Amino acid sequence: GQNIDQPTEMTATEGAIVQINCTYQTSGFNGLFWYQQHAGEAPTFLSYNVLDGLEEKGRFSSFLSRSKGYSYLLLKELQMKDSASYLCAVRGNANDYKLSFGAGTTVTVRA
C-alpha cells in the first residue's frame, strides 16, 4: 500500500519562507511530484524529483531523500497568491501510470 503524510495546515507571513514536509512509505518508488491547488481550481504541476537532492525553480524548490522516504517543498519570498493547497504525490514503480497523493497542506499567507 501507499502511505503519504504531510501537515494539514501552515500559516506564514508575506515575504517569509515556508517548508512543507512530505514523508512516504510506498511499495516501490519512481518519482515524487508536488502540485499546487488554489481553492476551486485544478491542481497544477510544480516539481518532480526522482534522484536525491534539491531541484530549484524560481521561488520554489523541492528536495528528496529516498533513503529517508522524505521530501519537502520550499516556498521563498511568499506572496499572497501562494495561499493554496500543496499536494505531495508519489509514483510507485517504473511502469506505474498512476500517482498516489497525500491529503494536502493548506498554506495561508498573511499580510
Next chain:
Amino acid sequence: DVKVTQSSRYLVKRTGEKVFLECVQDMDHENMFWYRQDPGLGLRLIYFSYDVKMKEKGDIPEGYSVSREKKERFSLILESTSTNQTSMYLCASSFGTGHSPLHFGNGTRLTVT
C-alpha cells in the same frame, strides 16, 4: 498547453440516479484518470486507462465504472448514485510514465441528495 475539459462544473442528483461524467483531453495522451477529492482524504484514484478500451481499477472503484472508446475521451459512470458519492471529481491525463506529470481538469462538484 494541455487542456483537460470536464463536461460539468456542478451537478446535483437524487439518490439512485445514473450519472455520466465526461472528460476530454486535447494532447493525445495515452493515460487518463478519474480521482475523487474529499477534505482530509486527498485525491483517491477511482479508475484509470492506459489505452483505448483498456481500464484498470484504482483504490476505490466500488460503485463506479468507466468507458474509453476514443483516446481523447474518458467517461466515469455512476450507475446508481448514493449520498456517499457526493464529492469533487477530477479527471487527469498524462503521457507515458516516469517523469510525466498528470494534467488535471477543473473538476465536477457532484452533490447527491
